[in-house]
Each structure stands twice: as C-alpha cells, then as structure tokens.
Amino acid sequence: MQRQGFIGGSAAIRVRVAGGVLLAAHLAFVAWLMLRPLDVPWVMPANLHPFAGIRADLALGPREAAHRIGEGLALLAPLGVLLPAVHGRLRVSPLGSLVATAAAAALISLGIALLQTGVPGRVVDVDSILLNTVGVVVAHLAVVPASRALLRRRDRRERPSAVLQEDAAQGRTPTIPRVGIAP
Structure with missing residues (x-):
C-alpha cells in the first residue's frame, strides 16, 4: 500500500535512493572543497557584516x-533539488517545502562556516551563508515545483490502472441489495 503523497513505485524508490547518494556525494565534495587548509601568506579578517563582502566583490x-x-x-545550489528529492513527497505545500529547504541549506552553510574557523587560512564570511542560501532557493524554485507537477500528472495516469489491478486481484466487493441500514 502506497503512503499518501509519497512517490510510489520502484522507479520512484530508485530516484529517492539516487537523490540520497547524490546528496551525500555533493556534501562530501563541498566539505572537501571548503574545509581544506589554504597556504596563504596572510588571511583577511572575518566578515560578520552582511553584504560587506558582496559590496567589495562589486x-x-x-x-x-x-x-x-x-x-x-x-556552491550549495544542488541542495535545492536534492533535499526535496530525498524527502520524496509529491503533495506538499510549495511554500513549506521552500522554507524547509532554505532552512536546511542555511544550517548546512552555517555549519560549514563554523567548521572553517578551525581550518588554517579560512575565515568566516556571513555573505557566503547568504549567497549559499539564495542559490539553494533559486534552484528549488527553478526545478522542484515543475518536477513535482510532472510527477503528480504521471502518478495520476498510473494510479487508475493500479486501482483496477488491485480490484481484479481481490475480486468485487459483495453487496446485499435488500438489507437496510441499521440505526
């Protein structure tokens, strides 16, 4: 029996498992990339003022x-697609999904920033947390609603045949036409 709102079927299970593997691989790559020590002669001070680094870049x-x-x-934009794919829900509030994904991305980005404080040559930059979270939100908005709608349409097309097969396997429900309803 399929749980209401979740992606069903063996193909969907493969998508969820592949999403989980890709999520783990991406997070391992990000950790390797962002937590390597840098061999630099000097280090910029930590940036704790929002948008100061972005203004400097501009x-x-x-x-x-x-x-x-x-x-x-x-850097973390793939999380906008991978986190909902691993979750596997088709019928979920678009705003709730976006908020949950953005919050998870912000926490992951904050965790990476905090871990960087112990790595030689790396410093905390609040703008990187903001940019990483915005990247996840943009990727989520660009891909997830359309892909969920596509999967829901496919699920609706496949579901009637699954119900008919289920009825055929169990037989028809017996009815007794002359029995009234008890009070």
Missing part, C-alpha cells in the same frame, strides 16, 4: 563580481 568590476558571487550561489 567594487572589483562586473566580471570578477559575477565570478565570485556566482561561486557563492552555485
């Missing part, structure tokens, strides 16, 4: 700013 010119801001947006 002062470097449009090309360099696009590169640096794009890196911040793209």
Whole structure:
C-alpha cells in the first residue's frame, strides 16, 4: 500500500535512493572543497557584516563580481533539488517545502562556516551563508515545483490502472441489495 503523497513505485524508490547518494556525494565534495587548509601568506579578517563582502566583490568590476558571487550561489545550489528529492513527497505545500529547504541549506552553510574557523587560512564570511542560501532557493524554485507537477500528472495516469489491478486481484466487493441500514 502506497503512503499518501509519497512517490510510489520502484522507479520512484530508485530516484529517492539516487537523490540520497547524490546528496551525500555533493556534501562530501563541498566539505572537501571548503574545509581544506589554504597556504596563504596572510588571511583577511572575518566578515560578520552582511553584504560587506558582496559590496567589495562589486567594487572589483562586473566580471570578477559575477565570478565570485556566482561561486557563492552555485556552491550549495544542488541542495535545492536534492533535499526535496530525498524527502520524496509529491503533495506538499510549495511554500513549506521552500522554507524547509532554505532552512536546511542555511544550517548546512552555517555549519560549514563554523567548521572553517578551525581550518588554517579560512575565515568566516556571513555573505557566503547568504549567497549559499539564495542559490539553494533559486534552484528549488527553478526545478522542484515543475518536477513535482510532472510527477503528480504521471502518478495520476498510473494510479487508475493500479486501482483496477488491485480490484481484479481481490475480486468485487459483495453487496446485499435488500438489507437496510441499521440505526
């Protein structure tokens, strides 16, 4: 019996498992990338003022700013798709899904930033947390609602045949036409 609202079937299970594997692989890659020590002669001070780093990036010119801001947006963006895929719900509030995904991404980004405090050459940058979270939100909005709608349509097309097969396997429900309803 399929639980209401979850993706059903063996293909959907494969999607959820593949999403989980891809999520673990992506998080391992991000941890490797962001928690490696840097061999630098000096380290910039920590940035705890929101948008100060983004303003500094914009002062470097449009090309360099696009590169640096794009890196911040793209680092955790796959989580916007992978987290809902692992969860596997088709019938869920779009706003609730977006908020839960954004909150999870912000917490993961904050965890990475806090772990970076113990890594030589790395410093905390509050703008990276903001950019990472915005990247996840953009990826979620771009992919998840459309893919859920597609999966719901496919599920509706497959469900009537599954109900008919279930009825055929168990037989028809017996009815007694002359029995009244008890009070």
